[in-house]
Amino acid sequence: DVKVTQSSRYLVKRTGEKVFLECVQDMDHENMFWYRQDPGLGLRLIYFSYDVKMKEKGDIPEGYSVSREKKERFSLILESASTNQTSMYLCASSQAGTDARSRFFGPGTRLTVL
Amino acid sequence: GIQVEQSPPDLILQEGANSTLRCNFSDSVNNLQWFHQNPWGQLINLFYIPSGTKQNGRLSATTVATERYSLLYISSSQTTDSGVYFCAVEARSGGSYIPTFGRGTSLIVHP
Numbered sequence: 001d002v003k004v005t006q007s008s009r010y011l012v013k014r015t016g017e018k019v020f021l022e023c024v025q026d027m028d029h030e031n032m033f034w035y036r037q038d039p040g041l042g043l044r045l046i047y048f049s050y051d052v053k054m055k056e057k058g059d060i061p062e063g064y065s066v067s068r069e070k071k072e073r074f075s076l077i078l079e080s081a082s083t084n085q086t087s088m089y090l091c092a093s094s095q096a097g098t099d100a101r102s103r104f105f106g107p108g109t110r111l112t113v114l
Numbered sequence: 115g116i117q118v119e120q121s122p123p124d125l126i127l128q129e130g131a132n133s134t135l136r137c138n139f140s141d142s143v144n145n146l147q148w149f150h151q152n153p154w155g156q157l158i159n160l161f162y163i164p165s166g167t168k169q170n171g172r173l174s175a176t177t178v179a180t181e182r183y184s185l186l187y188i189s190s191s192q193t194t195d196s197g198v199y200f201c202a203v204e205a206r207s208g209g210s211y212i213p214t215f216g217r218g219t220s221l222i223v224h225p
Contacts, residue, residue, distance in 0.1 A: 035215075040123070042200060042217035059115070088155060103147075103213070108155040 001034040003027070004093050004106035012112045019078040021109050023091030030096035032074035034058075034066065037108075049074055050096060081113045116141045120201050120216035127191050127223045135186040135219045137201030145204040146177050148186050151218075152197045160186070160199075191223045 007022035023032065031050050035043040045058030047066040053064050063085060067075040067088075074093075078085055088110050094103040117140035127133055137146070148160040161168050161175040163184065168175055172191075177184040189193055198218040205212065 033213075041119075042118075042215055043202075043215040045213070048212070090155075090157065103159075104156040110155070 004091055004104050006089075006091055006106040006109045008109050009048075009107060010110050010112075012114065013078075013081050014114050015082060017078075017081050017113075019032040019081045021076040021078075021089055021091075021111070021113070023074045023076070023093075023106055024072055025074075025093040025104070026072065027093065027095075027104075029073065029093035030071070031094045032068065033094075033103075034064075034074065034076045035092070036060070037090055043090060044075065059077045081111075083113050085111065086113045087111060116143065116203055116205055116214045118201060118203055118214050118216035120199075120219050121206045122219060123217065125221045127217055127221065129192060129223055129225050131191050131223075133185070133191060133221070135188070135199055135201075135221075137184040137203075137216055138188070139182050139184075139201075139203045141144050141182070141205070143177070143203040145185050146179075147202045147204075147213075148175055148184070149200040149202065150195075150197050151200065157200070188221075191221075193223045193225050196221055196223050 002027045033048040034046045037043045044060050049055045049068040065077045090108045091106040119135045145164045149157045151157050159186045163175045163177045165179045172189045174187045198220050200218045201216040202213045
């Protein structure tokens with residue numbers, strides 16, 4: 001079974017803190033994605049990566065950065081967390097050149113910024 | 115980018131009722147997928163359906179790609195069907211498929 005795991009299910013941070021959200025997949029997938037999900041807005045793509053050390057901006061990259069030093073790990077970084085970044089964050093992975101059939105999601109991290 | 119609209123945004127049903135969820139998209143797409151997000155946040159793939167009709171138990175889906183819409187049917191709904199249903203479409207960009215999600219339909223099924 002494909003496994004996409006995220007480091008925390010729930011996280012509470014303070015405004016201005018640096019926050020790391022970690023995602024690890026064990027299927028040797030090339031592509032990895034970070035989304036945020038907000039009520040009434042669906043899932044919005046923040047960043048994606050199609051290879052180690054490669055990254056592409058999604059629809060809402062402002063206030064976020066990412067790191068992909070190893071193929072299995074894709075980190076989302078909030079350099080200085082703000083209250084409007086309170087959200088559910090979902091990570092996904094897929095094989096290169098494939099479509100939705102091979103995309104798998106992690107369980108999500110619910111981040112609260114106070 | 116591609117726009118994805120889902121309707122209705124909210125739906126409340128009595129157990130046993132049937133329902134239809136709709137997904138409209140603004141441009142030609144390579145793929146379309148329906149997801150169910152359970153109350154614990156996990157996204158579960160229901161259907162991969164770029165065109166045609168598929169059935170899986172009480173759920174079925176139809177996509178009419180030429181008219182840019184897809185429908186998800188839930189028959190004899192159960193309380194475990196509660197959650198948010200997302201439609202996601204994909205268009206190929208370079209060597210990757212980039213997904214765009216709709217805003218979801220939030221379904222509550224009462225016993």
